[in-house]
Amino acid sequence: MERRNSKPREKEYNEVVISVNRVTKVTKGGRHLRFAATVAVGDGKGKVGLGTGKANEVQDAIKKAIGNATNNIIRVDLVDNRTVSHDAIGTSGAAKVLIKPAVAGTGIIAGGSVRAVLELAGVKDIISKSLGSNTKLNTARATIEALKSQKSAKHIAELRGKTVEEILG
Numbered sequence: 001m002e003r004r005n006s007k008p009r010e011k012e013y014n015e016v017v018i019s020v021n022r023v024t025k026v027t028k029g030g031r032h033l034r035f036a037a038t039v040a041v042g043d044g045k046g047k048v049g050l051g052t053g054k055a056n057e058v059q060d061a062i063k064k065a066i067g068n069a070t071n072n073i074i075r076v077d078l079v080d081n082r083t084v085s086h087d088a089i090g091t092s093g094a095a096k097v098l099i100k101p102a103v104a105g106t107g108i109i110a111g112g113s114v115r116a117v118l119e120l121a122g123v124k125d126i127i128s129k130s131l132g133s134n135t136k137l138n139t140a141r142a143t144i145e146a147l148k149s150q151k152s153a154k155h156i157a158e159l160r161g162k163t164v165e166e167i168l169g
Contacts (some may be wrong), residue, residue, distance in 0.1 A: 009030040010093075013041040013073075018117040019136040020058055038137050039065035040113070042071070042120025045081075049073035049116065051142050052137070070107040074144065077152040080104075085153065089131075090146030095138035097121055099146045113140035121147060 018038040025032040035058045042048035049072040053064025079085050083101045090097050097114055102125040105150050109127040113136045118126055130139055157167045 012084065013043050013047070013070060015041045015069070016032040016118060016120060016139055017062060017065075018116055019114045020061065023054065025135065035061040037061035037065040038113075038140065039069050040117050040120050040124040040140060041066060041069040042117075042122065044120065044122040046078050046122050047073050047143070048076060048117060048142050048147065074136065074148055075146045076086055076121050076123075077150055077155075078122060079152075081122070082127055084147070084150050086150065088146040088149045090142040092141035092145060093135065094133035095135055095142045097139055097142040097146050098129045099123070099143070100127040101110060102127050112136060114143045116140070117147075127155045147164035 016039065019072065020042055020075060021036045023034045023036050026104055034054055034056055036054045038052050039062060040048065040050050049069040051065045051067070051069030051072055053054055053061045053068055053153045055061040077085065079101065082104060104125055106125040106127065108123065108126055109116055110118055110126065111130070111131065114128050117140050153164050153167050157164045
């Protein structure tokens with residue numbers, strides 16, 4: 001028997017469990033209990049993803065959610081590797097999340113699932129406000145939407161056919 005590389009693989013992403021909910025389906029035969037997990041994954045360098053999983057056991061639900069989150073990774077352009085480039089509002093369901101760039105040393109001013117997603121994305125200075133519904137899953141999704149809508153100065157310069165210096169003034 002030949003053993004290949006026995007070292008365990010390094011984790012590519014850090015993960016944070018945002019929520020684990022008990023879900024009950026009532027059938028003719030009685031109640032069927034399952035668990036739904038929401039997990040955020042990120043590398044702290046501009047990549048972040050959000051996923052959900054459902055299973056009969058909590059650990060299995062979390063594993064499924066991690067797999068789903070790694071398949072839904074997005075890339076976030078960070079200014080000076082610490083903040084976002086401009087204000088943005090993300091929406092998911094009735095939840096809205098406003099994110100604003102902040103000066104160096106501000107830290108992450110956010111709560112709950114918004115903070116988890118921003119930390120995993122590698123954002124160090126940001127101000128956020130949760131508007132509307134405060135469902136954990138929807139606020140996390142709204143944060144991802146707000147991060148997706150970020151446009152870098154380089155991208156805007158390409159769209160307008162100008163140089164980055166002309167855009168920044």
